[in-house]
Amino acid sequence: MKNKDKLSGVFAPAVTPFDGDVIRYDWLESNIRKMNNAGVKGYLALGSNGEFMSLSEAEQLKVVEVFVNNKENQTIMVGASRESVIETVRFIDEVAKLDVDYVSVLPPHYFAKNVTDDIMIKYFLEVAEQSSLPVLVYNAPGFASNVNIKADVLRRIAEHPNIVGIKDSSPSGIVSFLNATRNINDFSVLAGSADFFYTALMYGATGGIVSLANYLPKLSVQLYQTFLEGDIKSGVDLHFKIFDINQKVSGKFGVAGVKEAMNITGFNGGEPRSPLQRLTREQAEILNKCFQEKVLI
Incomplete structure (x- = not known):
């Protein structure tokens, strides 16, 4: 099966549910089974x-073992x-001992001021050359000290046979990434936000890794x-609803919002791990009201 076939559709960037600071693996199992059915x-x-x-x-x-043990025929990517x-x-070598399909890799970003294009290219090519699993590049400047992958950088690293796609969560990069890689065989561009998932599909993206799929998986698949x-x-109508x-969920409240939305819609979001905090009662009520107004629960 081609990578593009395995990387086409809706993917959930799954939460790790906590009860206090304790991981609830049983809650994670329940979430995976529900999303499988969706x-x-x-x-x-x-x-x-x-x-x-x-x-x-x-x-x-x-956590990875829980996904492997509870998947049906789903594709499993792991942040590495x-x-x-x-x-x-x-x-990656540790992850490769489990039955997973891809690893997702951010650019190095702790020394952000020193991460030049050449250093970024060197990093990804060396990882790809040594990785025992196919690599998905992850562009998320908001989580990576504003380190942003340029289209020309992606074009150069995407030619490596072990770099098979990119998840883009930046506000404006996806069209340039699609253009830069459109002639590279079996390379996938995936939207990293429901904000532009539908428009990305229209430009040629193969799918989306969208937080919405954690709490409204059926609606995500419907789109x-x-x-x-x-x-x-x-x-288009469904896109604007989404x-x-x-x-209101991840855009305003981040992972705590996604987890609260899961709690509202019948999943086990739990709460974030400290120092992050779950939403206040007032914030949770705002989300609950929003779901009711949209007739989503």
Whole structure:
């Protein structure tokens, strides 16, 4: 199966549910099974919504095992970002012992002022050359000290056979990424936000890794289906409905908002790990009212 086939559709950048600071693996199992039934194509484990930076490595690997043990035929991506090539590759080697399909890798960003285009290219090419799993580049300046991957950088690294796609969560980069890689065989561009998922599909994206799929997976899949069916009017109407709710959930409240939205819609979002805090009662009520007004629950 081509990478583009495995990377087409709706993917949930899954949360790690906490009860206090304790990971509730049973809640995660329940969420995965519900999303399996909703028709999602796969999952990104240990992404930003998964709060990977707040987990020990032992916890990270156990979370991945939960996805592997509860998937049906879904594609499994795993966030494997570390600041050095050697540590990124070492963690990829650990992940590769499990039954996963891809790793997702952010650019190095702790020394943001020193991350030139050449350093970024060197990092990704060295990781790709040594990685035992296919690599998805992850462009998320908001989570990476404003380090932003340029279209020309992507064009150069996308020619490596072990770099097979990119998830773009930046506000304005996806069209340039699609243009830069349109002639590269079996390379996938995936939208990293429901804000531009539908428009990205129209420009040639293969799918979306969208936080909306954590709490409204059926609606996310429905949007993708309208695109496949060529029902542009229904797709645009649904896009704006989704855009509005996405702005109120992750756009305003981040991962805490996504988790509260999951709690509202019958999933087990739990709460973030300290020092992040769950929404206040007043904030949660704002979200609840929004879902009721949109007739989403």
